[in-house]
Amino acid sequence: xxxxxGIVLAAVLFLSSLGFNTLILSQGDSxxxxxxxxxxxxxxxxxxxxxxxxxxxxxxxxxxxxxMALATSAASVILATTTFxxxxxxxxxxxxxxxxxxxxxxxxxxxxxxxxxxVTSVLSTTxxxxxxxxxxxxxxxxx
Numbered sequence: 245x246x247x248x249x250g251i252v253l254a255a256v257l258f259l260s261s262l263g264f265n266t267l268i269l270s271q272g273d274s275x276x277x278x279x280x281x282x283x284x285x286x287x288x289x290x291x292x293x294x295x296x297x298x299x300x301x302x303x304x305x306x307x308x309x310x311x312m313a314l315a316t317s318a319a320s321v322i323l324a325t326t327t328f329x330x331x332x333x334x335x336x337x338x339x340x341x342x343x344x345x346x347x348x349x350x351x352x353x354x355x356x357x358x359x360x361x362x363v364t365s366v367l368s369t370t371x372x373x374x375x376x377x378x379x380x381x382x383x384x385x386x387x
Contacts, residue, residue: 246371247305250364254302257357265348272335272342279350289330294323294358301361310368317362324358327351 262279269277286292297320304313327347335342 247310247364247368250360250367251302251305254298254357254360254364257353257360258298261350261353261357264350264353266350266354267330267333267344268346268348269333269335269342270345272340277333277348279354282350289327291324291327291330294320297323298358298361301365305361305364305368310365314362314365314369317358317365321355321358321362324355327355 262283264279265277266279266282267277282292283295297316301313301317301320304310304316330344332341333344334340
């Protein structure tokens with residue numbers, strides 16, 4: 245049950261992030277840098293690759309592969325945090341660059357979705373190990 249709740253919460257956070265600003269720039273209009281635009285066109289930044297890893301983590305959690313989900317979700321969190329290394333971003337369609345001076349709600353919702361899947365993966369892995377440790381071994385049966 246916590247696995248499904250974590251996946252649903254992460255999906256709500258991720259989908260919500262698509263409608264909000266992600267980066268706040270020193271000049272120009274930052275409003276075109278909403279999450280949806282960044283999802284479509286942000287693949288030139290390393291942080292964008294956290295998105296496919298997030299999706300892979302969700303699929304692995306749904307398939308009960310919590311160990312692999314933990315690895316991919318940890319990688320997605322690491323890649324997502326590389327957003328803090330972005331110092332300049334385009335502020336118009338011509339490609340003119342401006343300094344990044346802050347982060348909008350879309351960024352925080354997006355990164356929160358990564359953390360939720362990571363925590364869900366940790367809990368899933370922990371619960372799976374606890375369940376496995378308490379299960380009787382086939383060798384323990386008296387014949």
